[in-house]
Amino acid sequence: MTEILIARRSLLLGAAAVTLDAGTSRLALAAAETDRRFVFVLLRGGMDGLAAVAPYGDNDYARLRGNLALAKPGETDGGLDLDGFFALHPALAAIHPWYREGALLPIHAVATPYRERSHFDGQDLLENGTRSPHAANDGWLNRTLSLLPGDRRLGLAIGQQVPLVLRGAVPVASWAPSAIPAAQPGFLDLVREIYKGDKLFEAALASGIAASDGASVALGDDMKTMGQPNANGAPRPAAAVTLANAAGKMLADAKGPRIAVLELGGWDTHAGQGAARGRFANAATMLADSLVALRQSLGPAVWRDTVVAVATEFGRTAAINGTGGTDHGTAGAAFLAGGAVAGGRVAGRWPGLASGNLYQSRDLAPTTDLRAVLKGALRDHLRLPAAKLDTAVFKDSGDAPPLSGLIRV
Template sequence: MAVSRRMVLGGTACATALSVLDSRLALADAVTDRRFVLVILRGGLDGLAAVPPYGDRFYRQIRGGLALDDPMRGTGLADLDGFFGLHPALEPLVPWYRSGQLLPVHAVATPYRERSHFDGQDLLETGADRPGGARDGWLNRAIGLLDGGGRRLGLAVGQTVPLVLRGDTPVASWSPAILPEADDAFLDRLAMLYRDDAVFGPMLAEAVSVDAMAESALAGADRRSSGRRAAEAADLARVAGGMLAAPDGPRIAVLEVSGWDTHARQGTETGQLARSLTGLAGGLTELRAALGPAWRETIVAVVTEFGRTVAPNGTGGTDHGTGAAALLAGGRVAGGQVLADWPGLAPGRLYEGRDLAPTLDLRSVMTALLREHLELPADAVSRVVFPDGPAASLTGLVAA
């Protein structure tokens, strides 16, 4: 369960508060200055819309009504390299690409080849090669390899701790308030009451400290021009960035964004998907701003459980697919390029005749980030984090 000061104080019994707080909230000086943020897009992002391969000669034919305008027309998608572009809603990220701080990855997937959200997300978060192949998350295992001196380096920002962060290594969590705010006078009285309690006293102090970080990060937020979901994503990103930027804060965070299962009325330059992408771009922008100078030591990975079908369905949307797109961003990314072993959109090159064929294992990308950015030993990553992962490794994703 996610924890905040307000949630701690909302219960009527000390036992309830203790169960909420249990082992989730010790944040202290971290050993590393490197930051890593994993953003999970739940539902299956249409990578052919987010990062359109407009230079593929089959793109417009096979995408039909979902094809975006060629950038040569001065409207529609933003050109990246003469072959790939970015959806217009991701326009705020184009300067990041130009400055080497955005690296799209295409035709990427986990080992999963079926079409279930539940199983697809299981593999995305456990790093296993089959559903149910592991009970803990690969990022939790990775955090366990970092020398935190007994301190908690991981942070879940959202209503629950996602599977990717669950495991033997304790992590912190924060979620927006559900219950009414407690005033400072009540907090002071509660702290006085439990000052000699060896268990609840320190936990209460930690909860107040973490919630203060979150409130500081949210101070002055203006949500008037955003939709509800976009505003929520921006708030979570702002909190994560503020906590990661703190000298005594965590170093690794996970955020989740739902709403990517676009079976109907997906839209092109506008519509359902465009609104979600606008929220994503806004959230990433807020994250960067909240991190401040720490952005230079940060990598953000935006991933999804699978891609979507290449051709639109009969309701103007797309169905569950295979090959997907991911985004890497941050001051430590070797961006300004698109990483892709492009399989092509010719009918004979599609997976099962309907999907973008995956040519890159997402675990190879994460392995490279863990090794080159967080500087984890290669043998430990292969043995502990991704024991079922591919033998091939990637290089050149992290700036020198």
């Protein structure tokens, strides 16, 4: 039994165990206590950037937004001032202090190269890291992993499934709390016998066992108390926070993953979006609470070496629609957060909301390519070569050079 457990445990090291002998590996991992972490938070549904980071100083903002416009900073239910022009949505209050301390960097008028308005194609492109939907079967984060040294090539998806952004040639783990009792190693060995020859099931089960072992080491007793997602399958706010908390613990583990993905939904606010309260505020509260839980569970030392990138498939229409919401748009906002971020300012070039400046007369115009933001973070934080970022990670993205100055170096 002990032997099996050891063998399963070492699986977590993945490629590391192959390229390094045990002694070197152990040392490398011990030294890796403060290794850099990168977390990608994928907001599915099209987060309204003009609600998250409201341009209250823009002359056209209040007119376009109508009932969705936030009150000015200082007023009841007002936005939280960032720089005298932009304000953070009040539901993001929990991360507002991060801005002052320099650990939060909003980027505005940002978009992927996608210019249509389908959620599913937009997300596919955001995740595959190319210029078009369905152009690749692997994701830019998996290709990022392939550039990391063997002992740091550990990727984790929080949830039962691995989203496209993390799928690819490098084996990755996924983890979600489960109410089903764990199987004994002896039984799993039998299952592995019958999975031989079915590559899909064989590889997935091996990674699943490894991640489960890693999680039980990192989470300890917490694992037992974590609940299931609620009846309707969607994580409740509390469940999302639970997952973020678990992600932080696993990332903080010296032998744990270096790269993780979290997904949050609830952003498709066609109706009832609200200003300070409403559907948008609910989703934003969940985001802020999840980020706070992540920071707490990472602990101060690992937080200092962490970058969290928060992005969505597209922004929403500049104007309020006919039903108190917003429809699918183009540019929006993204965030970088973490102790390694050079924040405390709003990055990006503001195109303005005057009707002549809108994209197709309806959406915030994109002035910053999201790939440039992500490439800047990956280059300066994970120290990846720019040439590889242009070709391998974000394919054919030479025209979106990495943004400088996003990371404290």
